[in-house]
Amino acid sequence: MTEGHRSGCPINLSLEVLGDRWSLIVIRDIIFGNRRHFRDLMTHSQEGIASNILATRLKTLLDEGIITRADDPTHKQKGIYSLTEKGIELLPVLAQLSAWGYKYLPVTEELGIRAKLLADGGPKLWAEFMDELREMHLGIKRKSKGPSVFAKLQAAYEAVVAKQKKK
Amino acid sequence: MTEGHRSGCPINLSLEVLGDRWSLIVIRDIIFGNRRHFRDLMTHSQEGIASNILATRLKTLLDEGIITRADDPTHKQKGIYSLTEKGIELLPVLAQLSAWGYKYLPVTEELGIRAKLLADGGPKLWAEFMDELREMHLGIKRKSKGPSVFAKLQAAYEAVVAKQKKK
DNA sequence: TCCAACTGCTTGCATATTGCAACTGGTTGG
DNA sequence: CCAACCAGTTGCAATATGCAAGCAGTTGGA
Numbered sequence: 001m002t003e004g005h006r007s008g009c010p011i012n013l014s015l016e017v018l019g020d021r022w023s024l025i026v027i028r029d030i031i032f033g034n035r036r037h038f039r040d041l042m043t044h045s046q047e048g049i050a051s052n053i054l055a056t057r058l059k060t061l062l063d064e065g066i067i068t069r070a071d072d073p074t075h076k077q078k079g080i081y082s083l084t085e086k087g088i089e090l091l092p093v094l095a096q097l098s099a100w101g102y103k104y105l106p107v108t109e110e111l112g113i114r115a116k117l118l119a120d121g122g123p124k125l126w127a128e129f130m131d132e133l134r135e136m137h138l139g140i141k142r143k144s145k146g147p148s149v150f151a152k153l154q155a156a157y158e159a160v161v162a163k164q165k166k167k
Numbered sequence: 168m169t170e171g172h173r174s175g176c177p178i179n180l181s182l183e184v185l186g187d188r189w190s191l192i193v194i195r196d197i198i199f200g201n202r203r204h205f206r207d208l209m210t211h212s213q214e215g216i217a218s219n220i221l222a223t224r225l226k227t228l229l230d231e232g233i234i235t236r237a238d239d240p241t242h243k244q245k246g247i248y249s250l251t252e253k254g255i256e257l258l259p260v261l262a263q264l265s266a267w268g269y270k271y272l273p274v275t276e277e278l279g280i281r282a283k284l285l286a287d288g289g290p291k292l293w294a295e296f297m298d299e300l301r302e303m304h305l306g307i308k309r310k311s312k313g314p315s316v317f318a319k320l321q322a323a324y325e326a327v328v329a330k331q332k333k334k
Numbered sequence: 335t336c337c338a339a340c341t342g343c344t345t346g347c348a349t350a351t352t353g354c355a356a357c358t359g360g361t362t363g364g
Numbered sequence: 365c366c367a368a369c370c371a372g373t374t375g376c377a378a379t380a381t382g383c384a385a386g387c388a389g390t391t392g393g394a
Contacts, residue, residue, distance in 0.1 A: 007213040008275030010268030010282040011195050011261060017272070021186040021352090028178050038371050047173040050353055055372055077361055077370040086271050093267055094178060096260045101177030104253050105184070108175030115177040123290070188381090205342050217382055222343060244341040244390060 017064050018090075022049060024097070026057050027083075027090055030067070031133065032114060032153065036080045037072070046111070066090070082137040088130050095119070095126050110160040114153045125149060184231050185257075189216060191264070193224050194250075194257055197234070198300065199281060199320065203247050204239070213278070233257070249304040255297050262286070262293050277327040281320045292316060 006012055018024055025047060029035045035044060042054050049057075058081065061067045066087040072078035095118045101107060102115035118125065129149040134140040136150075173179055185191055192214060196202045202211060209221050225248065228234045233254040239245035262285045268274060269282035285292065296316040301307040303317075 005273070006215070007278065008273065009195075009213055009278040010265040010272060010274045012192060012214055012268075013272035013274060014264045014268035015188050015191055019186065019188040019191070021182050024182055024186070025179060028176075039369080042371095046176055047179055050355090051372065052354090052374085053352070056351095058372095075361070075370070077372095079371070089267060089270070093260070093263045096263045097181045098177040100256060100260055101179075101181035103256070105177060105180040106172070106175065107177045107180060111174065111176040206340080209342095217384090218343065219345085219383090220381070223380095242341070242390070244343095244388095246342070 017060075017066075022053055022057050023061065024090075024094065025049065026054065026061065027066070027087065028094060030081065030083060030087075031091060031094065032150075034136065034150070036082070037078055038081075041081075061087070083133060085134070085138070088133045088137065091130050091133070092123070092126055110157060110164065113156045113160050117153055117156055121149075184227070184233075189220055189224050190228065191257075191261065192216065193221065193228065194233070194254065195261060197248065197250060197254075198258060198261065199317075201303065201317070203249070204245055205248075208248075228254070250300060252301070252305070255300045255304065258297050258300070259290070259293055277324060277331065280323045280327050284320055284323055288316075 005016060025045070026041060026049070029041055029045060033044065035041045038051075038054065038058070041058075042049060042051055058067070058069075062069060064086075065084055067081050067083055069079045069081055072080050098115040099119040102112050102119065107115065118129075128145075131142045132148050132150055135142050172183060192212070193208060193216070196208055196212060200211065202208045205218075205221065205225070208225075209216060209218055225234070225236075229236060231253075232251055234248050234250055236246045236248055239247045265282040266286040269279050269286065274282065295312075298309045299315050299317055302309050
């Protein structure tokens with residue numbers, strides 16, 4: 001039942017899967033940056049993840065059923081990584097974690113804006129975003145209600161960056 | 168501003184503090200098990216944390232202002248660890264993480280019951296619990312509304328354990 | 335008064351993980 | 365045909381983890 005696990009506690013089991021400095025960073029970039037390829041995740045990472053670490057993380061996320069990998073029809077070597085429902089439901093975890101970080105840690109303005117919008121929007125906004133993720137990653141159509149949460153978060157980020165450049 | 172940090176992203180900064188296999192386990196035991204002493208945290212841990220690891224984690228949690236340490240008047244060597252407001256506000260993070268683990272990982276019944284109750288109760292229950300934690304750790308009185316969330320979670324856990332023994 | 339048990343840790347050492355940089359084998363488009 | 369791009373792999377040094385034992389002090393009971 002609990003073979004190989006330290007305990008059957010849900011928090012512990014979650015930490016055994018996600019409790020390191022990189023796994024949730026990868027999930028974050030897939031969700032908020034819509035990065036779907038290996039190179040994309042590696043080179044556009046704010047934190048500069050090393051290729052071997054990215055490779056091992058993607059492997060364990062695959063093994064855990066948090067993401068899937070499909071061949072990209074446009075390029076024989078490219079793989080497309082997608083979130084599963086299990087992966088999509090990590091959004092509330094990321095949202096709470098980012099809300100806490102936003103409140104208590106030295107967040108930069110441009111990288112904090114998404115956290116602020118997510119925290120202000122609350123669970124209702126998260127659910128809407130998760131529906132968009134289901135469309136993007138699982139192909140499940142949703143009733144579109146105007147501009148997507150994804151687009152709004154992205155636009156807010158870019159607006160802050162543009163404002164900073166003017167200074 | 169961001170000295171020594173990989174990036175100013177709130178998720179990243181949170182992971183730099185909490186992103187390992189043990190930090191949130193310690194917070195969990197303080198919150199849900201009300202373990203306040205070193206030995207208490209060490210010997211009653213479900214996962215069997217080693218003393219050196221516990222010591223380094225407590226030190227970084229102190230440095231980060233997530234917990235505080237006070238001398239125990241009943242024993243010159245004992246220290247009492249308490250949560251700060253910053254630590255108490257990790258409850259929603261733990262709640263989301265445990266909800267995810269409860270849904271997707273091989274949780275045992277007795278250790279999953281708290282996750283279930285927390286998930287069912289939602290943010291309103293979490294807020295109530297956080298008020299109790301403020302009373303227990305910060306000495307901030309609250310208007311008591313009958314049995315505490317802490318007690319209810321503990322009772323539910325013990326009921327499951329008792330039921331299992333009968334079998 | 336003495337001693338066993340308990341207190342919060344520290345130390346030494348083996349093993350595992352991380353992080354960096356270079357490299358591999360293959361694909362693609364011009 | 366070749367430079368640029370693709371998803372990783374490999375080797376190696378530095379760091380972190382995990383285990384067991386030990387330490388200096390405190391406490392409570394006989």
